[in-house]
Amino acid sequence: MNHTLLHIFEEFNAPGAFKESETLVSGYINQTYLIKTVGDSHPDYVLQKLNHHVFPNIPELMNNKVKVTEHLKKKKTADQLNLQFYKTKEGLYYYQDEEGNYWNLMEFIPNSKVLEKTENVQQAEEAGMAFGNFIRLLDDFPVHEIYEIIPDFHKMSFRYQQFDEALKGAGEERKKNAEVWIKQVLESREGMQQLERLYESGEIPMRVTHNDTKLSNILFDQNDKALCIIDLDTLMPGIVHYDFGDSIRTICSAVSEDEPNLDLVGFNIEYYQAYKKGFLSKLEDKLSPKEIELLPLAAKTITFIMGLRILTDYLNGDVYYNIKYPEHNLHRASNQLTLVKRMDELI
Ligand code: GN1
Numbered sequence: 001m002n003h004t005l006l007h008i009f010e011e012f013n014a015p016g017a018f019k020e021s022e023t024l025v026s027g028y029i030n031q032t033y034l035i036k037t038v039g040d041s042h043p044d045y046v047l048q049k050l051n052h053h054v055f056p057n058i059p060e061l062m063n064n065k066v067k068v069t070e071h072l073k074k075k076k077t078a079d080q081l082n083l084q085f086y087k088t089k090e091g092l093y094y095y096q097d098e099e100g101n102y103w104n105l106m107e108f109i110p111n112s113k114v115l116e117k118t119e120n121v122q123q124a125e126e127a128g129m130a131f132g133n134f135i136r137l138l139d140d141f142p143v144h145e146i147y148e149i150i151p152d153f154h155k156m157s158f159r160y161q162q163f164d165e166a167l168k169g170a171g172e173e174r175k176k177n178a179e180v181w182i183k184q185v186l187e188s189r190e191g192m193q194q195l196e197r198l199y200e201s202g203e204i205p206m207r208v209t210h211n212d213t214k215l216s217n218i219l220f221d222q223n224d225k226a227l228c229i230i231d232l233d234t235l236m237p238g239i240v241h242y243d244f245g246d247s248i249r250t251i252c253s254a255v256s257e258d259e260p261n262l263d264l265v266g267f268n269i270e271y272y273q274a275y276k277k278g279f280l281s282k283l284e285d286k287l288s289p290k291e292i293e294l295l296p297l298a299a300k301t302i303t304f305i306m307g308l309r310i311l312t313d314y315l316n317g318d319v320y321y322n323i324k325y326p327e328h329n330l331h332r333a334s335n336q337l338t339l340v341k342r343m344d345e346l347i
């Protein structure tokens with residue numbers, strides 16, 4: 001692998017010589033590596049292999065990432081960090097290897113850390129400010145200049161369609177294992193489509209949204225100050241509720257999304273309030289009263305859609321998400337759908 005990574009790194013026009021590589025723990029879709037360079041005079045890099053089954057149009061994806069990054073760079077103050085993408089020797093922001101895989105290269109942001117789990121209310125509030133600021137800075141970005149990278153990504157009716165098909169094709173054993181979760185999903189069909197209807201009727205406005213605003217997509221410094229928002233793969237036109245909801249899903253959950261012991265799944269209302277406070281401190285004047293009123297529903301809807309998508313993948317035989325063991329998707333789906341119930345009790 002080292003040899004391949006060296007070869008791919010060298011396709012990019014980035015200063016510094018390859019010293020060694022490390023796998024970075026990251027999401028369920030792409031593979032990410034840290035490339036260390038020789039000496040101290042050049043940066044280290046993050047080399048990412050993009051999953052082109054999930055992201056079929058990599059040039060469009062890179063267009064979104066680079067355009068938004070440039071916009072943010074113009075608007076950020078000097079102490080705010082930004083992602084920096086590198087071009088290949090051919091002048092493109094992505095490289096396609098002999099096997100057809102796509103890669104992109106970014107500068108590594110040193111002295112930073114990722115939090116897998118919220119440790120205190122200050123972190124929750126800081127996270128809210130970070131994502132609130134991100135959306136604020138993109139408030140004047142021409143939303144039609146970015147592509148819809150994964151069509152209907154957060155569209156509930158579409159996710160239900162996929163679920164319905166998966167249910168028809170699923171084997172008896174998987175259906176039996178998932179019985180209670182299938183029932184919950186079937187009963188929630190109406191309620192969980194409210195946001196979609198309001199979006200489609202124009203009652204909530206279209207914005208540029210990040211669409212994967214989990215806690216681990218914020219880089220923090222060692223004093224827990226947010227430095228930068230990362231993972232711009234799913235930047236798309238959307239509504240503010242997608243981003244608020246996905247943050248609450250991860251930031252206010254007592255455990256990680258694949259914790260199989262459902263007794264441990266809990267919703268931290270203090271973290272919720274702190275996140276919301278931070279988020280609105282950056283955005284209150286930009287959001288309509290209707291958008292603000294719908295924030296609690298957003299938290300439930302986005303947590304639910306994750307449960308629905310993961311359950312669908314389980315019924316389909318684990319074709320979308322990377323899994324670590326056979327029941328991984330089932331555990332993740334039941335965790336997320338349980339979290340929705342905990343939210344229902346509190347917000
Ligand atoms: C996927 O790969 P990662 O972790 O960045 C997924 C998100 C989910 C997330 C769940 C393109 O993102 O929608 O919220 O897993 N991304 C895609 O952890 O499907």
Ligand code: MG
Nearest residue numbers: 027212231233
């Ligand atoms: Mg992601």
